[in-house]
Amino acid sequence: xxxxxxxxxxxxxxxxxxxxxxxxxxxxxxxxxxxxxxxxxxxxxxxxxxxxxxxxxxxxxxxxxxxxxxxxxxxxxxxxxxxxxxxxxxxxxxxxxxxxxxxxxxxxxxxxxxxxxxxxxxxxxxxxxxxxxxxxxxxxxxxxxxxxxxxxxxxxxxxxxxxxxxxxxxxxxxxxxxxxxxxxxxxxxxxxxxxxxxxxxxxxxxxxxxxxxxxxxxxxxxxxxxxxxxxxxxxxxxxxxxxxxxxxxxxxxxxxxxxxxxxxxxxxxxxxxxxxxxxxxxxxxxxxxxxxxxxxxxxxxxxxx
Amino acid sequence: xxxxxxxxxxxxxxxxxxxxxxxxxxxxxxxxxxxxxxxxxxxxxxxxxxxxxxxxxxxxxxxxxxxxxxxxxxxxxxxxxxxxxxxxxxxxxxxxxxxxxxxxxxxxxxxxxxxxxxxxxxxxxxxxxxxxxxxxxxxxxxxxxxxxxxxxxxxxxxxxxxxxxxxxxxxxxxxxxxxxxxxxxxxxxxxxxxxxxxxxxxxxxxxxxxxxxxxxxxxxxxxxxxxxxxxxxxxxxxxxxxxxxxxxxxxxxxxxxxxxxxxxxxxxxxxxxxxxxxxxxxxxxxxxxxxxxxxxxxxxxxxxxxxxxxxxxxxxxxxxxxxxxxxxxxxxxxxxxxxxx
Numbered sequence: 001x002x003x004x005x006x007x008x009x010x011x012x013x014x015x016x017x018x019x020x021x022x023x024x025x026x027x028x029x030x031x032x033x034x035x036x037x038x039x040x041x042x043x044x045x046x047x048x049x050x051x052x053x054x055x056x057x058x059x060x061x062x063x064x065x066x067x068x069x070x071x072x073x074x075x076x077x078x079x080x081x082x083x084x085x086x087x088x089x090x091x092x093x094x095x096x097x098x099x100x101x102x103x104x105x106x107x108x109x110x111x112x113x114x115x116x117x118x119x120x121x122x123x124x125x126x127x128x129x130x131x132x133x134x135x136x137x138x139x140x141x142x143x144x145x146x147x148x149x150x151x152x153x154x155x156x157x158x159x160x161x162x163x164x165x166x167x168x169x170x171x172x173x174x175x176x177x178x179x180x181x182x183x184x185x186x187x188x189x190x191x192x193x194x195x196x197x198x199x200x201x202x203x204x205x206x207x208x209x210x211x212x213x214x215x216x217x218x219x220x221x222x223x224x225x226x227x228x229x230x231x232x233x234x235x236x237x238x239x240x241x242x243x244x245x246x247x248x249x250x251x252x253x254x255x256x257x258x259x260x261x262x263x264x265x266x267x268x269x270x271x272x273x274x275x276x277x278x279x280x281x282x283x284x285x286x287x288x289x290x291x292x293x294x295x296x297x298x299x300x301x302x303x304x305x
Numbered sequence: 306x307x308x309x310x311x312x313x314x315x316x317x318x319x320x321x322x323x324x325x326x327x328x329x330x331x332x333x334x335x336x337x338x339x340x341x342x343x344x345x346x347x348x349x350x351x352x353x354x355x356x357x358x359x360x361x362x363x364x365x366x367x368x369x370x371x372x373x374x375x376x377x378x379x380x381x382x383x384x385x386x387x388x389x390x391x392x393x394x395x396x397x398x399x400x401x402x403x404x405x406x407x408x409x410x411x412x413x414x415x416x417x418x419x420x421x422x423x424x425x426x427x428x429x430x431x432x433x434x435x436x437x438x439x440x441x442x443x444x445x446x447x448x449x450x451x452x453x454x455x456x457x458x459x460x461x462x463x464x465x466x467x468x469x470x471x472x473x474x475x476x477x478x479x480x481x482x483x484x485x486x487x488x489x490x491x492x493x494x495x496x497x498x499x500x501x502x503x504x505x506x507x508x509x510x511x512x513x514x515x516x517x518x519x520x521x522x523x524x525x526x527x528x529x530x531x532x533x534x535x536x537x538x539x540x541x542x543x544x545x546x547x548x549x550x551x552x553x554x555x556x557x558x559x560x561x562x563x564x565x566x567x568x569x570x571x572x573x574x575x576x577x578x579x580x581x582x583x584x585x586x587x588x589x590x591x592x593x594x595x596x597x598x599x600x601x602x603x604x605x606x607x608x609x610x611x612x613x614x615x616x617x618x619x620x621x622x623x624x625x626x627x628x629x630x631x632x633x634x635x636x637x638x639x640x641x642x643x644x645x646x
Contacts (some may be wrong), residue, residue, distance in 0.1 A: 043368040209363050210424040210475065211396030220423075224414050298457040301413060 008292075012285055013218035016278070022069060023277045024270075026063050032056075037080050056082075067274075076278070077271035082266070086271035090257060090279050096166065097256035098251070098283075101241045103172060104179035107235065112186040113223075116191025121218060123196060131188065139186030143244050147178045147251040157217050164253040175252040183237045192234050194226040201225070228295040235284075235291035244279045309340040311341035311380070312515040313362070313400075315457030318375035320361045322352075323368075329586045330373070331357040333539040336613075341482065342513040344506075346547065348562065352583050353537040355519045359485045361401050362517075364392040364411045367592060369491040375617050379483065389571065401476035406489040407468035411460040417444070420454035421475050429478045441473040447504060470504065477508060484508070491523060502529055523566045527551060532619070534557045538584055538594040541613065545620040553634065556623040557599045561636055593625065599622050 034050050051057050055066060070077055076087040119131040154174060155163040163175050198204065199222050207221045242258075249258035257276050264272035296302045316399055320332040339345045347355050360366050362377055364384060377384040379400060384392065384440055404410040412420060421440040425431060431439065444452035448469040469489060477483055486505065490498035498577070502525065508514045519528055526547065533550045535543040535558065543556040554560040561579035581598040584590055588603040590597050596606040604623065611625045628634045 067430055202404060202406060203412040205365060206402075206404065206410045206472075206475075207412070208365055209402045211393040211398060211427055212423065213393065213427075216423070220415070221412055227410070300412060301461050 009015045014016065015285065016281065019277060020068065020274070021064070023061075024067060024275050027268065027273060028060055028063070028269045031102045031268060033080055033270060036267055037286060040117065055138045055230060076275040079264075079269050079272045081267045081269045082272070086269075086275040087090055087279075089272060090260065090275040093255060093257045093260045095246055097242075097249070097258060100172065100175055100179065100256055101238070101245060103176040104244075105234070105238070107176055107180035107182035108187055108237070111180070112187035116188045117195055117223060118263065120195030120199065121187070128192075132192070135185040135188040139189075139267055141181060143178055143182070143247045144251055146181060147175070147248055150174045150178060151251075152203065163248060164251070165256055168254075171252075171254070175248050175254050176178060177254075179241055181247050182244065183234075183240055186240075187234065191226060191230055194229050195222055198222045199226045224298070226278060227298050231291045231298070233294045236288045237287045239280075239284045309399075310643070311338055311378075312341050312343075313339040313380075313517070314376075314378040315358070315362065316376040316378070318358065318361060318377060319373040319521040320370060321373045322358050322370045322462050324587070326587045330368075331586055332361060332608070334375070334626070335539075335541050337534050337535070337544065339483070339517060340485055341513050341515055342509055343517045343532065344518055344530045345510055345538060346526035347516050347532040347638065348521065348523060348533060349528055349536035350521060350583050351585075353536045355536055356487055359402065359487050359519055359541075363400060363485060364389075364396060365402075366530065371433065373640065394428075395434075397424045397476075397481070398479040399481055400483040400485065401479070402487065403469065403472045403476050403489050405526060406492050407465060407472050407522050408460060408492075410472060411468060413460055415459075416456070417460065417463070417471050419457050421456075421471070421478055424475055425478055433488075438446075440478070443478045444471070446475045447477075448500075449474070461633040463518070464497075465493050466500060469493060469501050471496075473504060473508070477514065480512075482513075482515060483517070485519070487519045489518070491520070491522070498525075523562060535562070538589065540594060540623060541621075542595065542623045543621065544613075549620060553629070555616065555620070555627060556595075556624050557601055557626075557634065560594050560638075593623075599638055612627075 006116055033055070034056065036049055038047060038050060074087070076090075078084065079089055084090055100218060111295065115131045117133075119128040122128050122135070143278070147236060151174065154160045162171050165171055170191070204221055207217050212221070243296045245256060246258035246261055248254070249256045250262050253259070257280065261273065261276045262270075264276065315338070318332055318335045318338050319330060321328050321330040333588060335354070335358055337345065338369050347358070347388075349355050357366070357370075361372055362379075362384070364387075366372060371444060375385070379395065382395070382591040384395070387395075403619055413419075418440055419435070421443055422436045425436045429436075433543055441456055444455055449455050449467060451468050455463065455467070455471075460471070463471065472489075473484075484505075489505070490501050493501060505516060506529065509516055515541075516529075518526070520526060530547045532544070532546050534541050535550070535556060537556075537558050543550065543554070543559045545555070551563070552557060554563055558579070561577075564577040565572075565579060567576055584597070592608050593599070593602070593606045593611055598603040599606065606626050610627065611623050613621045613622075613625055614622050615625050616631050625638060626634070
């Protein structure tokens, strides 16, 4: 267990390192933040002074080196636009995104498990066709379009939910549902296909030959054997939810990391962008780790090595 | 043979599958009976319908497959007339099955203990403690050392022989009178194979279990079975007691099978084989299904399908050779060789 943990941590370090480099590089080539920070009337001298004070005149690798130096000390830099510690700003928004993301994931799982199982156990029936069709559609619908449609139908026409903003549970429903659809569709398809594979296994035939009830065969014998891939993919879907949150939060004006990221990118607020990307990358790595541990608990054949 | 109680009787069983190429009949008009405490060997090449016959009896045929005709009597009950729900009450309790590959036949994520106890919980009114005690007792009965520990083990932690013992423990845990063993030793080492066969014989001797032993291994049949059924292309072609079949096979196919088995007391340059292959079920030859591979086939064999002919009580054969009385097969082979050159 100890060596397994150590191995995991050692794998994470280069991943985070590569992420930091990529984000830094992409923002470096994207344009000059000073142009946005300073008023149009500024003299070239003022611009030059600002550039100098922010260290933007240094060569790329020197800038990156300085940045990494701070990063290793837990300093993500100061936001140009908020005049605040970048990590601080991101961590303030993190709970909102976590709330939205977890609710979306929960909805996705609650939808996907029964539908996936139903379409596998009723393979090639009307149920199966309906569910498989719906999951293709669910996967194909873009979040921004679905978000606007949901607002038009449920907020504008029926006035059941607030259009946007935050504060109550009602504010959470539409964005969470929007965010959940793609993942629900993906998981439904995955559960269906892995259930179908498992239902053809010899041990299912054994369970049938023992006269076990249909529900025991489905849940105890079959579904448990699908859980390992389902957990892995669910953890991977976390990254889909994080990236989906960028659009969804913006459309619904949900004050989370996604919305913060969009603003920070448009302002080329490098420190904030870096911090958002870092925190999300870290969250996704953590989730994958939890998934890894979880399916080791489910499958006794996998040992910590 | 007197006082023998019938446990299983299959009458004119027909099992078919709907495929893209039309309906394929895997088991066609199979009949046999199995008495209490008897071991019936069913032999034949792959694809001859042995397994489908056993799945039909166990109620394990599912769409696109179906039992199209015939009757299956398990003691006083006719199984083909039962609903799925009624069948589930018998599966695991009055009839049980063990399979070829013990590793894949056990659920990898569930402990051995749970896999035995769930069948007890399903069919018997026992307390939790009694279920556990009885499960461990079953493991002990099939010769598993340290059954208390094995109860908590997962299948992958056991050897192949142990896994098959666990399968047998599950199968006999509710006192089933009928045990169907589908190639139970094919995936095991020879030494382990002997142990498992010995265990099954003990079950028969101690519990009077009737065993339907499906195998392609004639050695296993010779050692285990009281009576033998030989199947070819979905049909029974010969039935008889084990000595009779080995001493004087009636059907040319049975004789072919015997000849293609190496014998320890003989020196042979080359092992004989039956020419050709088992016909594809969707494209059966006319007449006798074996005629394209039969060394003594006549015109009649090509034109007309033979019926089962009772030669003596307990000895039946599906071959035109024997229709007007029993023929010595070796003589017939020699005669044919002389005539045909």
